[in-house]
Amino acid sequence: MSTTEIPNFDVLLTKEEIDARIKQTAETLVPMLEGKSWTAIVILLGAAPFASDLLRALADRGIDVGFDALWLESYRDARESSGRVVVRADIQRSIAGRGALILDDVFDSGRTLEFARTHLMAKGAREVRTCVFARKPEAAPTGLDAWAYDAPPRYLVGYGMDDAGHWRGLSYLGAVPE
Ligand SMILES: O=P(O)(O)OC[C@H]1O[C@H](OP(=O)(O)OP(=O)(O)O)[C@H](O)[C@@H]1O
Numbered sequence: 001m002s003t004t005e006i007p008n009f010d011v012l013l014t015k016e017e018i019d020a021r022i023k024q025t026a027e028t029l030v031p032m033l034e035g036k037s038w039t040a041i042v043i044l045l046g047a048a049p050f051a052s053d054l055l056r057a058l059a060d061r062g063i064d065v066g067f068d069a070l071w072l073e074s075y076r077d078a079r080e081s082s083g084r085v086v087v088r089a090d091i092q093r094s095i096a097g098r099g100a101l102i103l104d105d106v107f108d109s110g111r112t113l114e115f116a117r118t119h120l121m122a123k124g125a126r127e128v129r130t131c132v133f134a135r136k137p138e139a140a141p142t143g144l145d146a147w148a149y150d151a152p153p154r155y156l157v158g159y160g161m162d163d164a165g166h167w168r169g170l171s172y173l174g175a176v177p178e
């Protein structure tokens with residue numbers, strides 16, 4: 001992919017606002033995680049920046065969790081879910097008997113998280129908890145344990161989120177112009 005000029009996206013959250021929300025989210029997770037074994041499962045690709053920031057915020061608060069990745073795909077280059085979640089790469093270590101803390105960038109239709117939950121329970125996870133950076137309003141918040149931001153019903157970019165493979169590296173959270 002060649003480099004492309006970055007458009008003027010509407011800024012929903014600045015880098016500083018993202019940082020503050022990550023810290024708040026870590027605070028809310030601490031009581032839930034304390035005293036048990038957990039593995040944070042980052043849902044690739046989009047959740048990589050969120051997972052890395054959240055893991056550090058948890059460690060700063062004395063919580064160490066294992067870390068693994070599950071690469072799921074359902075949008076590819078579209079702005080709507082294909083309706084079918086595909087596993088592109090599975091977790092690398094056993095989750096049997098451990099709690100799985102699923103981390104994703106955005107909760108939209110809810111399909112990806114539901115798939116991940118079923119997948120990890122089938123592999124013997126003791127329990128599954130879910131935490132996302134942005135929660136879109138369309139999907140019912142069924143099963144979400146924590147989220148950092150209630151997003152408007154717009155297509156989000158930046159902080160890991162892409163539009164046809166672009167803009168994942170933006171340090172702010174943007175929305176494509178309507
Ligand atoms: O709630 P949903 O409607 O399922 O949407 C959320 C999922 O969509 C995106 O994944 P995508 O398939 O685009 O892969 P990506 O993470 O590589 O961008 C995003 O990263 C979430 O995992």
Ligand code: HPA
Pocket residue numbers: 075106108154155156157161162163
């Ligand atoms: O708003 C979004 N932006 C990027 N990826 C997504 N996947 C689901 N919803 C979104």
